Amino acid sequence: MHFTSERPLDDDVLERAFTLDGIPGLLWTAEPSSAAAPLVLLGHPGGLDRMYPRLQARARDCLAAGYAAATIELPGAGGRAPLPDVDRARAELQRALAAGDRVGDDVVDRLVVPLVERSVPEWRSALDALLALPGLGGPVGWSGGVIAIGVRMALVEPRIAAAVLYAGSFVPRATVAEARLVTVPLLVLLQWDDEWNDRQMALDLFDALGSEQKTLHANTGGHTGVPAFEGDSVKRFLGRHLR
Amino acid sequence: MHFTSERPLDDDVLERAFTLDGIPGLLWTAEPSSAAAPLVLLGHPGGLDRMYPRLQARARDCLAAGYAAATIELPGAGGRAPLPDVDRARAELQRALAAGDRVGDDVVDRLVVPLVERSVPEWRSALDALLALPGLGGPVGWSGGVIAIGVRMALVEPRIAAAVLYAGSFVPRATVAEARLVTVPLLVLLQWDDEWNDRQMALDLFDALGSEQKTLHANTGGHTGVPAFEGDSVKRFLGRHLR
Numbered sequence: 430m431h432f433t434s435e436r437p438l439d440d441d442v443l444e445r446a447f448t449l450d451g452i453p454g455l456l457w458t459a460e461p462s463s464a465a466a467p468l469v470l471l472g473h474p475g476g477l478d479r480m481y482p483r484l485q486a487r488a489r490d491c492l493a494a495g496y497a498a499a500t501i502e503l504p505g506a507g508g509r510a511p512l513p514d515v516d517r518a519r520a521e522l523q524r525a526l527a528a529g530d531r532v533g534d535d536v537v538d539r540l541v542v543p544l545v546e547r548s549v550p551e552w553r554s555a556l557d558a559l560l561a562l563p564g565l566g567g568p569v570g571w572s573g574g575v576i577a578i579g580v581r582m583a584l585v586e587p588r589i590a591a592a593v594l595y596a597g598s599f600v601p602r603a604t605v606a607e608a609r610l611v612t613v614p615l616l617v618l619l620q621w622d623d624e625w626n627d628r629q630m631a632l633d634l635f636d637a638l639g640s641e642q643k644t645l646h647a648n649t650g651g652h653t654g655v656p657a658f659e660g661d662s663v664k665r666f667l668g669r670h671l672r
Numbered sequence: 673m674h675f676t677s678e679r680p681l682d683d684d685v686l687e688r689a690f691t692l693d694g695i696p697g698l699l700w701t702a703e704p705s706s707a708a709a710p711l712v713l714l715g716h717p718g719g720l721d722r723m724y725p726r727l728q729a730r731a732r733d734c735l736a737a738g739y740a741a742a743t744i745e746l747p748g749a750g751g752r753a754p755l756p757d758v759d760r761a762r763a764e765l766q767r768a769l770a771a772g773d774r775v776g777d778d779v780v781d782r783l784v785v786p787l788v789e790r791s792v793p794e795w796r797s798a799l800d801a802l803l804a805l806p807g808l809g810g811p812v813g814w815s816g817g818v819i820a821i822g823v824r825m826a827l828v829e830p831r832i833a834a835a836v837l838y839a840g841s842f843v844p845r846a847t848v849a850e851a852r853l854v855t856v857p858l859l860v861l862l863q864w865d866d867e868w869n870d871r872q873m874a875l876d877l878f879d880a881l882g883s884e885q886k887t888l889h890a891n892t893g894g895h896t897g898v899p900a901f902e903g904d905s906v907k908r909f910l911g912r913h914l915r
Contacts, residue, residue: 621879632875635890636864644899647878647888656887658912669901
């Protein structure tokens with residue numbers, strides 16, 4: 430892990446950019462750091478530059494709650510090597526949505542499964558490197574999309590103690606099967622009128638999740654219209670499980 | 673409105689029992705009272721004695737947030753005159769659930785519609801009497817079941833500024849149509865594994881509700897297993913709308 434830049438934000442938050450095996454990432458920590466803050470991994474749909482304002486706002490919420498926060502770029506996104514098959518599947522999915530057509534399972538699989546398969550090992554390597562830094566400890570939380578990545582992380586990464594899953598993307602068939610095996614406490618955020626998501630698919634996934642403690646928060650509005658008060662819900666949920 | 677008893681609880685809460693046109697009710701206010709506290713009406717499935725511990729706990733939450741709280745007995749419940757047709761429909765519904773049979777729309781209508789038709793005018797008369805008392809003002813919130821009663825109250829009672837609806841009972845067909853006309857901010861609580869409820873019916877009702885601001889909180893667990901942290905969610909929701 431190589432830090433490529435660092436800058437203090439205005440409220441005792443240090444923002445550092447890093448690369449890990451060529452993958453860009455961002456780390457936000459309290460300055461001065463407290464002893465072994467819990468770490469929240471911020472999931473997102475790819476494109477750190479485009480997502481930066483929202484990621485920084487979510488990171489600030491984490492810092493205000495006493496955690497550190499970090500994220501890495503998704504495979505094929507930002508300046509990373511393109512994934513032509515994934516890009517083709519994404520274009521097919523967007524054409525189907527624009528035309529009002531049903532989105533085929535195979536398109537979802539070709540778009541999302543490679544992102545899960547490639548990104549989860551990268552997130553786990555990043556977690557190894559991050560937890561080796563001074564001032565970062567456990568437990569670890571996950572918060573964000575892509576929901577299939579969050580499900581896989583919650584399933585395979587034992588350091589994750591609780592996960593906030595954003596139901597804002599299509600769900601491969603295999604993810605529903607994996608979901609039944611997840612056991613960590615979960616908060617699922619669903620935008621009821623999400624133009625880029627299939628509501629029934631999200632509800633079926635929520636139903637499948639195996640965790641004894643799972644909560645769904647559904648709100649009116651489209652994909653990017655998550656109400657500001659859900660930031661507080663995330664904070665309260667993580668506060669119950671990251672202590 | 674005649675007060676029949678009053679007793680101070682241990683934390684500066686005054687609990688008063690009353691009757692209004694023969695209907696028993698309970699009122700909880702801060703003692704000493706502050707100027708014109710918002711009032712929260714606590715809905716419930718009938719049987720004030722049986723529901724008393726949970727109602728008192730919910731009332732204390734309201735008082736802690738700076739509101740007063742009140743409730744009245746449902747028609748046909750507690751010591752009120754029985755409603756034999758409603759009781760018959762309830763027995764039919766319970767037999768169907770116990771046998772794992774589909775619950776017919778007509779049974780739901782015969783059980784719930786008379787409760788809505790009879791109780792809503794009573795709730796509104798109680799509201800007239802309550803708001804005439806010193807120390808009680810607006811805005812007014814609704815919180816509780818029966819969900820069809822809460823929907824009707826949210827629709828017809830303009831003094832209600834926000835409503836928390838408990839999706840723990842079956843929904844008459846007419847309620848889904850009414851729901852489209854509701855406009856006040858809503859929080860709907862749903863127990864995902866409720867043995868006395870139809871999940872899809874609850875989700876369809878949530879979808880139908882016309883309010884621009886509506887939020888669904890679904891949690892794992894059965895009818896009476898609402899997690900304690902949802903008390904905090906109710907408080908935060910009412911806090912956004914009763915000020």
